[in-house]
Amino acid sequence: MLTEEACRKIVDLATHHAGKAVDGIEVHLLGTDVETSRFANNEMTQHQANTIDKLAVRVLSEGRQIRLETDDLSTAGVCAVVDGAINAVKLMEKDQCLLPLPPTDNESEWHSYPDRYEQEVTRITAADRAAAISNMIGVAADNKLSAAGVYASGTNFEALGNSQGLFSYHRETHVECSVTMCGSDSTGWAKAQGPHEKQVNTLELAKRAAFKATSSASPEGVIPGRYTVILEHSAFLDLLAYLWWDFTGTSHLDKRSSLLDKLGEKVFGDNVTIEDDVYHQEQAGCPFDGEGLARKKVTIVENGILRNLVYGRRSASRMGVAPTGHGLPEPNALGDNPMNLVIVGNGATVADMVKSTEKGILLTRVWYVRQVDPARKIVTGMTRDGTFLVENGEISRGIKNLRFNVSLLDILKNVVTVGHARRTAGEEGVPQVVPAMKIADFNFTEVTRF
């Protein structure tokens, strides 16, 4: 794990070594020391530790750029990758849209950035993780279930500096646990992830997964069709992962977004407001983008109206707007991405949603969500690890898993109830702050065998 001082030295070394041979040099460092403990069938299966630090340099010369990478951070390694970039950049085509490197970002909003480095997380040991896993296995045994999952802890860092004097460093602790409880014909799952130890209560996750598994036992099939669904937080988060890039400047420049020419128009229901806000107390992640610009808070959708897109410097320049600090490291075909979404909640609980539902389906988790039609934003996927029929305001029984084909554009037009928003982790995309949602007219197309 490289400290801020160590990163600054590498940035200084690289920029000094490049000297005036190029018009600009950018140095990007990333690293992790997160250790991961895995378990299945009520025993540990893997225990992994790997400390990795990576360096990328981008050089600009006469309207050309190139990016080279290495994980050799020795003096010779840093100099070698800089030399390689200086030589190779001459071979690139001129890039008419290439911008000079940005200077220090004086409009930084970082004063409001919460501390996401916690000593308690760095002190979690392999033995601590094994003990927590033993306790989760104990929950499984108490419920005549089998437990599988992962418990990880450590620190990630990112640093970015350039020959214009810009330097930014961010480190953040990481703790994560997901657990699947398995019965003879049912499973239950729960997951949490964040920078703070208190955000991940392993025993509570185990109990929640066990409850899902036992209460969905002996599942019965239902006839596929259109149902009202209650999407728990993780299910809602993972369902929407394919929508986020459509909010970027680059997806509009490339004419690939499903929301082309819709800026300022009503695209979703009144009850949908989507922001990108790295400074939100429950968010995680780096406060600067791939070129070192401070991420700005952006209201993307307000009461269903598409208000803004997010931009890196390149897409902003081409579209004649100000960058929002959402650029990916240059050069990059995708261009930009919202990384810290907050879908504004409205206080309702999942229990409230169940109580108000005459007939519907409650989803714990969705799986293997893939885009079928980028224009209509149709995605398909499966339910898993806790799918329930809701009847007359109560969860009546577990049901066999279903395949869905739904338009994400329609989903956000058909929101019946918005739940309380909280930091949520899934497996199809990065964690975000999202609510549970009750959605009308959700299209299930097939049922599977379990």
Place this chain on the structure above:
Amino acid sequence: MSRHDEPRARDKQPLDGFTPSEGFMDSLVLHALDAAQKAGADYADVRLIEEQYEYIQTKDLLVSGFNKGVSRGAGIRVLKEGGWGFCATQKLTKLEIEKAAKRAVELAAASASCMRSPISLADEPVYSAVWASPHLIDPFSISTEDKLDVLMSSARTILGVKGVTLAQGRLSFVREKKTFASTLGTKLQQTFVRSGCCIEAFATNEMERQRRSYPKHVGQFELAGWEMVQGWDLPGNAQRIAEEAVALLSAPQCPSGQSDLILGSSQLGLQIHESCGHPSELDRALGQEINFAGASFLTPDKLNDLKYGAPIVNLVADATAPGALGSFGFDDEGVAAQKVYLVKDGTFKGYLSSRDTAHLIGLGRSGGSMRAQSWSHAPIIRMTNISLVPGAAGTLDDLISDTDNGILMETNQSWSIDQMRYNFQFSTEIAWEIKNGKRGRMFKNPSYSGVTTEFWNSCDAICGADDYVEWGEPNCGKGQPCQTMWTGHGASPARFRGVQVGTAYS
């Protein structure tokens, strides 16, 4: 004199860390094993890997990505008291290797505190061997100008077709040198050269976003050199895919209902990957991956009994196939490459397995499927080349001639399958109606769905070796933390009767 012509004095600076001579790497490997044993390991293996890579991306007539780099490090895996520990380091000095070995033993000890029964490993002969993947032209010897010329000439052709809104291209090259040694005495050196290429044409109108890719979605990847890029002739196929992308904008919607279905070989390759490859991974079948990647309906009680497919269906896991992306000399725990039948004459016959899972179902030897994405990842059971043995239905044209009514689908658009690998749905970029033995009008937005065993039992014709292609999938995800893997899938086009099509739009 420009800076670039100066004598490279700075290249002669003393290294702070590692000088990658073979002798030094050998001594590090042996030092790692020694350190692990001194720290109390009952078994240890080490992989020391140097990977050189180059990824080029173009977007219209611009280079949108040009990443070159080197990754070098060691991964040390140990058993202590029946528990696994793994530690990786990029600091290739004897001191750091020793620290990593000790850390791996500490992690193994913590694992051992939470085991129901200790890990035991299936026997494997001790080897001392050198292996290299075949290639004709070293891709790192080709100039950047020549590489860009392939992508730029393709892009110019694509953009010259009226209605195209975006052209993209990608080239990928990786050289991996891997040294493996274990406390059993095995010592291996392997060199892999992997190459990949892809072009894409996009067309957009108010109602549609259509894409055509070549040679297949995300591109073709092979255990081969620059000759594979020449062989696939990207510029020569650019016009066709561009015209098809534009034509799809106004093509009729693929119908919904039951239909006889012919899958082109690249789409069939992905079908094999998802509905045969993954469910035959023994760690999944034993529940070890259920928290993320999922489990499998191919549980051990079905071995040698389940009618997985029609009698003409034969599926093999073949890590020895020359040039195929999932081939190697030895896997990442020192087991020699093998060819194993997963499905023989339609019956489920075998698994992808490892030394620590083989004995759990009574196998005497691992099937040789343990692979890791890099030096920093622990090996897990992965696909090698999972391939459908060619049949007797002739060429694709022969198969179309033999089909009265049906749909031909080609080039994957999306893929989704449940975590037990029963229910799947795929969509493809393009389809054609088949009427009275002839290929007819084009369909947009095609998709099909089904249940794995019903689908493979509906297979009634498989084309022959002339249309067989060893497709490569470079991005198979599995494990926690998730790691990707190079897998291969040989396939000829095949026909399936009475398949549900158009589900996504029904």
